[in-house]
Amino acid sequence: MDERIEQFPPYRKAETHGHDDHGHDDHGHAHAHPGFWSTYIFSPDHKVIGIQYGVTALSFLFFGLMLMLLMRWQIAHPGQAVPLIGWFLEKMLGETMAPHGVISPDLYNAFGAMHGTIMVFLGIVPLAFAAFGNYVVPLMIGAPDMAFPRVNMASYQAYFLGGLVMFISFFIPGGAAQAGWTSYSPLATSIPTHGQLFWIIGMILLITSSLLGAVNFIATIIQLRAPGMTWMRMPWFVWTQFITAFLLLLAFPPLEAAAVMQLMDNVAHTSFFLPTGLAVGGHLANISGGGSPLLWQHLFWFLGHPEVYVLILPAMGIVCEIVANNTRKPIWGYKSLVYAVLAIGFLSMIVWAHHMYMTGMGTVISTFFQATTMIISIPSVIILTCLFISLWGGSIRINTPMLFALAFLPMFGIGGLTGLPLGFNVSDVHLHDTYYIIAHFHYVVAPGTIFGLFAGVYFWYPKMTGRKMSEFWGGVHFWCSLLFMNIVFMPMFAQGMAGMLRRMADGGANYSAEVNSRAGGDVIGGLSPAMMSLHTPILWGAICLGIAQIPFIINFFWSISHGEKVGDNPWQSTTLEWQTPTPPPHGNFAITPRVYRGPYEYSVPGHDTDFTPQNEPDVPTPAAPKVPTPAH
Amino acid sequence: MEIPYTVEARPDTGLYNAKVGIWLFLASEVMLFGGLFSGYILLRVGAEPGMWPHGWQNLTLGTINTIVLALSAITTLMAWVACKVRQFDKFKFFHACTLLCALTFLCIKLVEYHEHLNHYEIHLTDGTIADGDMVQNDPTQDHIVISGRIVTDEKLLYDLRSQKNIEEKELTIPRSQIQDMQSYGPWHNNYLALYFTLTGLHALHILGGSVVIAYLWGPGRKMWKKDPERYTNRVEVSGLFWHFVDLVWIFLFPVLYLT
Numbered sequence: 001m002d003e004r005i006e007q008f009p010p011y012r013k014a015e016t017h018g019h020d021d022h023g024h025d026d027h028g029h030a031h032a033h034p035g036f037w038s039t040y041i042f043s044p045d046h047k048v049i050g051i052q053y054g055v056t057a058l059s060f061l062f063f064g065l066m067l068m069l070l071m072r073w074q075i076a077h078p079g080q081a082v083p084l085i086g087w088f089l090e091k092m093l094g095e096t097m098a099p100h101g102v103i104s105p106d107l108y109n110a111f112g113a114m115h116g117t118i119m120v121f122l123g124i125v126p127l128a129f130a131a132f133g134n135y136v137v138p139l140m141i142g143a144p145d146m147a148f149p150r151v152n153m154a155s156y157q158a159y160f161l162g163g164l165v166m167f168i169s170f171f172i173p174g175g176a177a178q179a180g181w182t183s184y185s186p187l188a189t190s191i192p193t194h195g196q197l198f199w200i201i202g203m204i205l206l207i208t209s210s211l212l213g214a215v216n217f218i219a220t221i222i223q224l225r226a227p228g229m230t231w232m233r234m235p236w237f238v239w240t241q242f243i244t245a246f247l248l249l250l251a252f253p254p255l256e257a258a259a260v261m262q263l264m265d266n267v268a269h270t271s272f273f274l275p276t277g278l279a280v281g282g283h284l285a286n287i288s289g290g291g292s293p294l295l296w297q298h299l300f301w302f303l304g305h306p307e308v309y310v311l312i313l314p315a316m317g318i319v320c321e322i323v324a325n326n327t328r329k330p331i332w333g334y335k336s337l338v339y340a341v342l343a344i345g346f347l348s349m350i351v352w353a354h355h356m357y358m359t360g361m362g363t364v365i366s367t368f369f370q371a372t373t374m375i376i377s378i379p380s381v382i383i384l385t386c387l388f389i390s391l392w393g394g395s396i397r398i399n400t401p402m403l404f405a406l407a408f409l410p411m412f413g414i415g416g417l418t419g420l421p422l423g424f425n426v427s428d429v430h431l432h433d434t435y436y437i438i439a440h441f442h443y444v445v446a447p448g449t450i451f452g453l454f455a456g457v458y459f460w461y462p463k464m465t466g467r468k469m470s471e472f473w474g475g476v477h478f479w480c481s482l483l484f485m486n487i488v489f490m491p492m493f494a495q496g497m498a499g500m501l502r503r504m505a506d507g508g509a510n511y512s513a514e515v516n517s518r519a520g521g522d523v524i525g526g527l528s529p530a531m532m533s534l535h536t537p538i539l540w541g542a543i544c545l546g547i548a549q550i551p552f553i554i555n556f557f558w559s560i561s562h563g564e565k566v567g568d569n570p571w572q573s574t575t576l577e578w579q580t581p582t583p584p585p586h587g588n589f590a591i592t593p594r595v596y597r598g599p600y601e602y603s604v605p606g607h608d609t610d611f612t613p614q615n616e617p618d619v620p621t622p623a624a625p626k627v628p629t630p631a632h
Numbered sequence: 633m634e635i636p637y638t639v640e641a642r643p644d645t646g647l648y649n650a651k652v653g654i655w656l657f658l659a660s661e662v663m664l665f666g667g668l669f670s671g672y673i674l675l676r677v678g679a680e681p682g683m684w685p686h687g688w689q690n691l692t693l694g695t696i697n698t699i700v701l702a703l704s705a706i707t708t709l710m711a712w713v714a715c716k717v718r719q720f721d722k723f724k725f726f727h728a729c730t731l732l733c734a735l736t737f738l739c740i741k742l743v744e745y746h747e748h749l750n751h752y753e754i755h756l757t758d759g760t761i762a763d764g765d766m767v768q769n770d771p772t773q774d775h776i777v778i779s780g781r782i783v784t785d786e787k788l789l790y791d792l793r794s795q796k797n798i799e800e801k802e803l804t805i806p807r808s809q810i811q812d813m814q815s816y817g818p819w820h821n822n823y824l825a826l827y828f829t830l831t832g833l834h835a836l837h838i839l840g841g842s843v844v845i846a847y848l849w850g851p852g853r854k855m856w857k858k859d860p861e862r863y864t865n866r867v868e869v870s871g872l873f874w875h876f877v878d879l880v881w882i883f884l885f886p887v888l889y890l891t
Binding site for chain 2: 143144145147148149151211214215216218219222223224249250251252253254255256257258260261264268269270271272287288290291292294295298299302586587
């Protein structure tokens with residue numbers, strides 16, 4: 001028990017009043033003798049749910065990485081059997097999908113669609129928002145739990161079911177969804193597999209999960225802040241989670257509407273997204289027609305773009321906490337950060353059609369969305385600038401979380417800046433749907449967001465387990481990941497600018513100069529041998545990137561029992577989550593903390609430590625000021 | 633452990649937790665139906681001229697349903713007021729009325745669905761179109777019987793509002809003359825697709841709301857004895873949802889029935 005908590009004045013004695021006959025007694029009984037199931041599987045405790053989300057999401061991230069490795073093999077060696085596990089693919093997925101261990105184009109498409117879906121909806125959002133948000137936010141604001149613990153549990157269960165549905169879809173006849181993670185209609189409805197149906201049902205479950213989570217987060221942050229925790233005293237991480245929750249709350253439902261309509265197209269043979277005269281496989285489709293493929297794209301990207309900020313904002317919040325903690329000085333421009341994240345939240349709702357410049361939706365609309373897209377880069381730059389300036393003059397402590405946080409800044413910077421040519425509709429015409437796009441958004445999400453998330457795992461691990469992860473293996477994990485991430489994604493900028501399109505099962509071999517020259521004089525040019533040969537280093541970079549995660553996985557499990565034991569506040573942090581026992585008990589705080597100051601009071605002059613916890617009272621000791629002036 | 637503000641309001645927000653939660657949930661519901669309504673707008677604007685149906689709905693049934701839902705909104709409010717003044721018998725009566733209204737609404741909705749699904753547009757080999765309610769469709773017989781009319785121009789089937797006194801009679805059609813036969817289900821055209829999707833989703837909301845209200849009215853009432861204030865809050869929160877569902881219908885009715 002941290003003694004500091006005890007000595008601060010309690011605002012509420014939880015046991016003496018309020019706990020009479022208010023219908024909570026059933027709650028008390030449930031925890032008298034908690035068994036395995038109610039402690040670890042069906043627990044309403046936000047910390048357990050956070051860890052459940054975290055472990056599930058990390059597993060899905062690894063699964064998504066594996067899909068990517070298979071795709072990279074197919075791109076570098078089109079038509080060749082996958083080494084080592086080719087027989088396994090054939091056995092599991094059937095002879096039509098993986099004949100003799102070769103990834104068929106259909107399977108490649110399924111892997112592509114599911115890689116995106118899994119990484120975004122089953123990996124990063126649950127990890128960044130649900131896992132860290134669940135574990136850290138209530139602790140940071142001094143709340144005993146989320147506002148609706150059982151809704152929280154339902155949220156995880158819906159997510160788990162959604163993931164299960166997505167996973168099972170690989171093994172049905174015809175395979176998983178093959179129309180890309182964007183599932184554009186009419187393609188999505190025309191491909192003869194029930195994988196799309198599984199995709200839609202999985203998405204509806206995942207959207208439900210996000211909805212329940214988002215309502216819970218916002219209500220928790222509005223209602224359960226500890227006394228004294230004013231809005232401007234909240235750690236910035238909580239702000240990012242707050243805005244993220246709003247984005248999920250308001251941007252996801254239109255996709256749910258679209259998913260319902262696509263479900264109707266699939267099941268009830270409506271034509272919401274199917275235009276008149278649609279031909280499938282050379283025959284006129286037997287549909288009523290009159291639908292609008294653009295409608296799907298609008299509804300999808302109305303989610304899709306806020307989703308980008310759902311992916312990035314929590315990672316930014318994590319980086320901000322770690323930067324402040326490890327520079328041992330207040331974050332620079334806290335208010336600017338808050339206003340910037342508010343601005344992003346609003347603007348992200350009105351930039352979606354910059355994904356659709358090539359659809360012919362009209363120049364006026366393109367111009368509008370080009371303008372808003374340029375405007376939204378301003379708050380993003382403000383955030384990055386604040387974090388960079390925070391480093392200035394700090395006595396920086398280098399540890400694994402800080403390494404990942406520091407790498408986040410330039411990596412996200414590359415991702416952000418390479419997005420500008422895509423935001424202008426003129427340059428987008430050339431770059432649209434090429435590997436340039438892949439490189440751009442992976443720089444934002446992979447060495448950007450995922451590095452932020454790794455930083456968070458290393459940073460809060462001691463709070464969850466009472467032990468630190470190994471610094472040495474953390475360093476190995478970091479440096480290898482940084483190197484191989486760049487080997488994988490940097491060449492794609494060049495490939496994309498050379499005109500290599502994404503989503504090609506043969507990695508563009510059919511459009512290479514080599515194949516074209518064989519066709520005779522009719523076709524000139526094509527992808528140069530230099531561009532095609534980049535596939536090989538990317539493949540090896542990807543394989544090494546996969547191997548580089550092994551130290552992390554081992555470190556993660558090994559440190560649970562063998563890591564260095566640490567106290568309640570190993571990073572000497574100011575925020576409230578470190579002012580509780582480790583790991584925090586059910587209910588988090590022995591006595592609800594009272595907050596006296598902002599979140600980043602590091603190196604305050606005159607204070608005996610270089611950090612001042614948020615719940616430390618203002619007046620140091622009542623005796624000190626009473627001392628009269630020294631007598632002469 | 634006790635979570636603060638489950639019953640009493642937080643002083644600076646003036647709200648208890650569940651009320652914040654339900655309003656947030658309703659905000660997301662607005663976006664859900666907003667997405668569908670934007671689909672309605674885009675598809676209707678993009679429809680071929682003269683091919684957007686008018687007057688395809690049974691206005692009498694639609695009006696009755698509107699009134700039924702409006703009544704249920706009143707009884708929901710009265711049920712909450714009864715809880716507030718601690719008159720549980722009145723609460724039971726009013727919420728029984730709400731449930732009855734919900735049931736009536738759903739039954740009428742089913743009748744309407746049946747009317748549409750039993751209505752057929754039949755393209756005949758001679759190029760004309762027979763259109764009407766199915767009377768007899770026995771697979772062992774070599775003909776079918778519908779109650780309707782035969783038109784030469786498909787557009788006549790779309791604008792029913794401008795045509796007064798459509799003459800309907802029983803028609804016997806040999807199966808050999810049928811080129812293509814389709815009922816007025818969601819597959820028939822985009823209007824019906826929207827109609828079935830929107831009202832279907834709305835009906836699911838009615839069903840969900842009814843389940844919650846039935847729970848509060850039935851097994852959930854145990855809480856009334858232990859913690860009437862919390863129980864009243866539950867009634868209020870479910871009532872907010874119910875009013876939202878009613879409000880959605882207030883938009884659906886003109887959009888699908890009157891225009």
